[in-house]
Structures are given as structure tokens and as C-alpha cells.
Amino acid sequence: MLSVLRVHLPSDIPIVGCELSPYVLIRHPDNTVSSDDVPESSSAHFLRYKWYRVQSDKKVAICSVHPSEQATLQCLGCVKAKLPAAKSYHCTPKCFSDAWQHHRVLHERAASAVNENGNEEEDIYGRFNNTTSGVNNNSNINNNSSTNGVTPLYPAAITQRNGGEIWFEVGRSKTYTPTAEDIGHVLKFECVVIDSETKLPVGQPNTILTSRVIPAPSPSPRRLISVTNADMAGSLDSSSGTFSVLSYNVLCDAYATSDLYGYCPSWALSWPYRRQNLLREIVGYLADIVCLQEVQSDHFEEFFAPELDKHGYQALFKRRTAEVQNGNNQIIDGCATFFRRDRFSHVKKYEVEFNKAAQSLTDALVPNAQKKTALNRLVKDNVALIVVLEAKFGNQGVDPLGKRQLICVANTHVNVPNELKDVKLWQVHTLLKGLEKIAASADIPMLVCGDFNSVPGSAPHALLAMGKVDPMHPDLAVDPLGIVRPDTKLTHTLPLVSAYSSFARIGYEQQKKRVDPNTNEPLFTNCTRDFIGTLDYIFYSADSLSVESLLELLDEDSLRKDTALPSPEWSSDHIALLAEFRCKPRIRR
Numbered sequence: 001m002l003s004v005l006r007v008h009l010p011s012d013i014p015i016v017g018c019e020l021s022p023y024v025l026i027r028h029p030d031n032t033v034s035s036d037d038v039p040e041s042s043s044a045h046f047l048r049y050k051w052y053r054v055q056s057d058k059k060v061a062i063c064s065v066h067p068s069e070q071a072t073l074q075c076l077g078c079v080k081a082k083l084p085a086a087k088s089y090h091c092t093p094k095c096f097s098d099a100w101q102h103h104r105v106l107h108e109r110a111a112s113a114v115n116e117n118g119n120e121e122e123d124i125y126g127r128f129n130n131t132t133s134g135v136n137n138n139s140n141i142n143n144n145s146s147t148n149g150v151t152p153l154y155p156a157a158i159t160q161r162n163g164g165e166i167w168f169e170v171g172r173s174k175t176y177t178p179t180a181e182d183i184g185h186v187l188k189f190e191c192v193v194i195d196s197e198t199k200l201p202v203g204q205p206n207t208i209l210t211s212r213v214i215p216a217p218s219p220s221p222r223r224l225i226s227v228t229n230a231d232m233a234g235s236l237d238s239s240s241g242t243f244s245v246l247s248y249n250v251l252c253d254a255y256a257t258s259d260l261y262g263y264c265p266s267w268a269l270s271w272p273y274r275r276q277n278l279l280r281e282i283v284g285y286l287a288d289i290v291c292l293q294e295v296q297s298d299h300f301e302e303f304f305a306p307e308l309d310k311h312g313y314q315a316l317f318k319r320r321t322a323e324v325q326n327g328n329n330q331i332i333d334g335c336a337t338f339f340r341r342d343r344f345s346h347v348k349k350y351e352v353e354f355n356k357a358a359q360s361l362t363d364a365l366v367p368n369a370q371k372k373t374a375l376n377r378l379v380k381d382n383v384a385l386i387v388v389l390e391a392k393f394g395n396q397g398v399d400p401l402g403k404r405q406l407i408c409v410a411n412t413h414v415n416v417p418n419e420l421k422d423v424k425l426w427q428v429h430t431l432l433k434g435l436e437k438i439a440a441s442a443d444i445p446m447l448v449c450g451d452f453n454s455v456p457g458s459a460p461h462a463l464l465a466m467g468k469v470d471p472m473h474p475d476l477a478v479d480p481l482g483i484v485r486p487d488t489k490l491t492h493t494l495p496l497v498s499a500y501s502s503f504a505r506i507g508y509e510q511q512k513k514r515v516d517p518n519t520n521e522p523l524f525t526n527c528t529r530d531f532i533g534t535l536d537y538i539f540y541s542a543d544s545l546s547v548e549s550l551l552e553l554l555d556e557d558s559l560r561k562d563t564a565l566p567s568p569e570w571s572s573d574h575i576a577l578l579a580e581f582r583c584k585p586r587i588r589r
Helices: 076-080 093-117 271-284 297-310 354-365 368-378 421-441 459-466 499-505 556-560
Strands: 006-008 031-034 045-054 160-162 165-171 186-195 201-212 224-226 242-249 289-296 313-319 333-340 344-353 383-391 406-413 446-451 496-498 536-541 545-551 577-583
Touching (some): 076 093, 242 536, 289 297, 289 406, 289 446, 297 313, 297 333, 313 344, 313 383, 333 344, 333 383, 333 406, 344 354, 344 406, 368 421, 383 421, 406 421, 421 459, 496 499, 499 536, 499 545, 499 577, 536 545, 536 577
Parallel strands (some): 406 446
Antiparallel strands (some): 045 165, 160 165, 289 333, 313 333, 344 383, 383 406, 446 536, 496 536, 545 577
């Protein structure tokens, strides 16, 4: 007896076609066709899958603001500025009017690039070729796509006629990646049990229709800006002594819920969508070292590590400890560090567990009767991953003095509630004291990356940036366990400087506007509906490294068009930071 076949296709997640990007942004169905009684390996029966595209439906352009709506007008300013056509479409005049404040930023960017350089600058992803054409302002938008001479897997031919509808077969597998030709069309998925001997169907096929395929929203590419001469850096310099570092809180899937981010469409919060959007972004930055925070354990093993391996990265991971967060260890997040194998080799790894440091601290300072209370305050499961790498660039990684070029990279996520300022500061201090020991044992440049959940001017930021904390700092007012007293111990000797403070001293006015003049830090790296501010940093040792270039910052207006982050364009509530460094020549002693 055959069971009923089931097709699982979430109704709230639209099919997304990626017209311009080489990466697949989502695949459907998430849970493919299944049959309990008819396995595919069965000698008597097997499952046959087919995907069709409806051609009786007129292909339509999709609104750039409301992707579920058909576009009725196109912005001629975008066409003139040679912006991606997908960003130029709007469903109604009101839609265009409401979006104008944010939409005009695209025009200003294009004009700025032309004025400053005489032509359009290449962004860090490289520019995609637009294959869509359209008229300007009526509901009859003609959206013709070119196949650029590529022969489709299934040549255009009528394969089904049903009730006046004409369907073209486009795929024969469980999953199907929409193409540019599919955008604006409805797809049909068909599954049927086939008799192995007769090759004929057993019973009626099971089918399901999708909504219209929408173009994959793509974020406005971010450029790399030189801070040595304020010129645009067209590409990362791979010459001797230079390397780049990316730091990015990618938003753990367990936290990416509609309860927290109700302003983001549920389909844009789904992991199948976000993971490909994040991968496209991360790989596009071409960084030599990548520090990611909030990487879910199973996603590291199943997605990030294997996918980045394809792009030449070696992966290291440290999962958060699980004393507070009970449950499935596979969904506990942690810090992941990747580095290019052709540029670095792995020398040593240190794993910092702040829970262990908390246990040692309470054993030494807290009476037995108060230990449980103290541990409840201190134990937050946070970790840091410290990696020592040996450079392969230049003269096989050997500097003029004949020494190996080593680099120490710390990656952490200080995820502590804001009311526990003493615990947050203690964790940062503990990490810095550990890095001091490494620095004392070797002449080695230091990089400290991560999400510190600390705004500029806070005690943790002051400790990182200035090497000490003012005894009168308000963050020191609450210290029930005495863990940050005396304040004279809140020091370190590492010559750390925030990489993004370099924007404050260059003549690039657009970026200066995105930096706080009081702290020289970005105005924000985290932008949600309830909070906007800077929590993420890349610190470097200024005695051995200099900043060459920085990834441009984003402006609040362009992000607020979607209320906040995450959004269909940007798949985390944080923005990525990237800095290119040059190793300074060592001084003979």
C-alpha cells in the first residue's frame, strides 16, 4: 500500500531567483518530497521529479520595495546612473514617493563615484552586469532577460498544456534553483511514483504551485577606501606585508526570530535564505582573515567550514560553554576564525573560557557562602578564540631581519547584559591580560576583533583603546564582587588602536560623517528597531601594524528604509567591519 506523497513548501517563504549573483540565495522545497513506503532505492518503484515554469503568464518586473508586488513604474534616474535595474522598479507612485528619501542615496552614490574618479568605481564585490531592460512609467513594464548565449538545460519547448496554461519543463531534481528567466513567473513542482519495469506513473502526480519568483535582494556593494591617501582602493593589495581582516557578527539562527525582528519578512529571516546571503557577502570581501561571531555550532560544521573551504580558507571554531544555555549543544553559537591557506599557516590556538576564569576568581576571592551568588553573576558562557598565524606573503613570511612574520588574532563575543557592567569589563580585562602574556613571549602583532557589546566611551572600550579606565568612570560604580577593584589594576600594555578611528583623520568627507567626532568610532555597527550604536571593533597593535584601507561604513538612512537590520538585503543585525593592514618593518635591537 503506497502512502500519500508529501511536498513541504512553506507558504510564507517566496521563491527567490538570483538574477545577477552567482550564489544561490534559497532553494525550495526546504524539505523535499518524501514517501515513507517508497524509498528511491526501491527496486519496484522510484520517484520522478519535474519543475515547470508557466509561460501563459506574462513576465513582470517586481517592485524593489515590495517584492511580492508587480512593478508599474521605473526610476529613470537609476537607468541613467546605470544602477541595477532591479533597484529601479516600484509598484505605485506612492511607493516611489515614500521610498524616495532612501532611494536617492543610490543616485548620490553613483554621482559621487563618477565625480571623484571620472568613472564608476568598482565595488568590492565587482559590478554585476544588468540583463534587464524596462520602460519608465506604465503598468506594461517589459522585462526581457538575456541568456547571454548560454543554452538552458531544458531547451524552450512546450512540455505541458493544461486548461489553457502552457508550462515549460525547467528541472528534474528534488530541488530547483530559479534563474533570471524565472523571475516574475509561477513555478510548478510535480512528483509522481514510477513503476521501475513499465516506466509508467503509479497513480496521479502530486503537484504544488509557487508564488511568483522574485529577484534576490542584493545589498548595495561596499567599497574599500584607502586611509593612506584617501583614494579609492579598487582591490585588496596582496603585495608583501599587507593582509586584510574581516570581523562580523552574523546573527545566530536561534536568535533570528520574528519575535525579535518582526519588521523583517519571515522569509528573509529563514536560515536557507540568510546563509547564502551571508556567504555571498563574506566571500565577496576577499579578506585574508575572517572573524565571525554568533556562528551556530551545526552551521559551522555543515555550512561555513565546508563552504569557505571551497574558497581556500582553513577554519577554527570555539563554541560557547553551556553552563547557562541548556539544550541542544548543536545550536549553541561560538566564534569562528578562518584564514587563507595560501597566505597563512596555523601555528597555535588558545581557547579562552570566561566561565573557567570566573571559577578561579571566585575560588580565590569569594567566601564559600557567597560563591554560588558570585558564579551566577559571572558565568555567562562567553569565550574567545585566539589564533597565532605565520604569514606566507612576502619573502616566504620571513622579514628582512630573518624572523618569521607571526600574527596573533583574537576573536570574541562579550555577550553580557548591559546591567552587568562589572562582568563585561572583567571579561575584556581577562582577555587582554591573556594577550599580554602572548605578546611578552614573542615579538608579534596583535589583532583584537569581535562584538564587545560595549559602546564607545564605555569602560571596556576605554580599556581597549587607551589601556586604562578612569577611576571616576560611571561603569565602575557597580561592583558587588569587587572584581574590578582596585581600579589601578584595570590596565594593559598592548599598544592597541581602533582601526576605524583612521577614518577620522582622512579627507574623505562622506566617511567622516559616519564617524562620531568625539570617539572617532563609527556611529553604528548594530542597527535594530530598538537600538543603534557601535558594538563591534577591530583593534590592532600600532607599533607593528598600520592601517592601509577600510571597508566603507553604511549610513543610517539607507538601512532605515527597511526599518532596521536584519533586512532582505542585509542578513545580520550587525554590519561587517574590514581593515587592510601593513606590517611595519622591524627595528633591529
